Amino acid sequence: MRKLYAIGIGAGDPEHLTVQAIDRLNRVDVFFVLDKGDTKADLVRLRQEILDRFVTRDYRVVLAADPPRDRTPADYRARTPADYRAAVADWHAARAAVYEELILSELSPDSVGAFLVWGDPSLYDSTIALIEAVLARGNVKFEYEVVPGISSISALVARHRTTMNQIGRAVQLTTGRRLAEGWPDGVDDVFVLLDAHATFDRFTSLGLTIYWGAYVGTPDEILISGPLTPALAAQIRKTRAEARERHGWIMDTYLLRRPAP
Structure with missing residues (x-):
């Protein structure tokens, strides 16, 4: 039977790879x-660098175009939650169809294939869900x-030489879209992923650290930390915009910390 791996390859450093x-x-x-596409060619290149460094057997790499995702209107706050979920569902369905075609056409019976997943496959990534969707279609086993x-x-807090949590305090992982609804109750440490709109701007009066x-x-890593003042928020916004313009894409995340009472 065909075998697939969803392999977490870390946040960008080839040395993040585990022995497993x-x-x-x-x-x-x-x-x-x-x-x-061209604007994110670095992501393909970095995957190839990992293969060149660690793989000692013959293999093939098969590239397929990632289906486009509907991101209109530009202001995400103008979209309802139903709009957003529908757009993501359509995108996932298109991606699952690509996955199925790749497995059927490029992976012969008794062969082994793999998707190299940025970071960890279990954290804000759709690979596991897409693999399950392909299985549910029933066209390939x-x-x-x-x-x-x-x-x-994990990489973020390590590079900032801090921890994910304060002792005995709750941690929440969320998106900029959800954080825009307000600071979560009973939580002092909030990790924010998928935030293209500098949502931290809304919380400069809470005495937070970012x-x-x-x-x-x-090699392009940028780190900024300190008390979340309006000045620091503006600095991060400016740095982020310049980096995105320079590279054509950006992957960023942040931790907001409220002092425990």
Whole structure:
């Protein structure tokens, strides 16, 4: 039977790979990579660098175009939650169809394929759900295994030399879209992912500390931290905009910390 791996490859540094990940890389016949276009060619290049460094057997790399996602209107706050969920569901369905075609056409019976997942497959990533969706279609059978990786939030706090939580205090992972609804009750540490709109701007009066990072683990890494004042918020916004313009894309995340009572 065909076998698939969803392999977490860390937040950008090839040295983030675990011994388990390297072992599984060396069992793979075909690596599947979704190409997000010229602006994100770095993501394909970094995956190839990992393969060049760690894989010692023959393999193939198969590129496929990542289906476009509906991101209109530009102001996400103008969209209702139903709009957003519908757009994501349509995108996931299109991606699942691509996954199925890749597995059927490029992975022969008894062969092993893999998707190289940025960060950790279990954290804000759709690979596991898409693999399950392909299985649910019933057109192709395969086994699969998930290999954990170093997540963006693990790398972020390590680079800032801090912790994910304060002793005995709750931690929440959320998106900029959800944080825009207000600070969560009973939580002192909030990790924010997928925030293109500098939502931290809304909380400069709460006495928070921010730990922000972009391209964490790569040579382009940018780290900023300190009390979340309007001046620091403006600095992060400016730095983020300049980095996105320079590279054509950005991956960033941040931790907002409220002092425990």
